[in-house]
Amino acid sequence: MTERKNDLSRAKRMEMLLQTQLAPLTLEIADESSKHAGHAGARPGGETHYHVHLVSKSFEGLTRVARQRLVYNALREEFDTGLHALALDLKTPAETR
Template sequence: MDRVAVIRERLEQTFAPTHLVVRDDSHRHAGHAGARDGRGHFSVELASEAFRGQAPLARHRAVYAAMGDLMQTDIHALAIDARLPEDTR
């Protein structure tokens, strides 16, 4: 399974998002020192009721927690846009 699919699966299982976009931005960081070890740069947009009552920092921490070991093995950088369903653009 590719990394985008694994990220998507973990986010879907953890947050049951009403909106989810996962992008692999690694091509934009070719040659970047942090990407030399093969880990990638990704961005996620997700909206979930699970974020209700959480401050932005808590939402980001929850997303990082959902990524678990991927943060050590597959993900070098993760840009996160985590919001409530009614805040979907």
């Protein structure tokens, strides 16, 4: 039985989008919403602030800003539906050696 997209947590949806669009070798997503309670964009239910560690060949030859744009574009729908902030750690495979 396939889960409907809306039945998944935001982290799982983000994981699926990033896997599909950036083919990461490493992908870690941590919900840090509880650290931001009371701050702008925070909601009682959480799922607003995340830390993403992603290693992908897609980042080769790109600046830090270009890498961030790829991730933001991949997650555009999530931002449109309540994702407020990302802390990003984006590397190429060569940068992890």
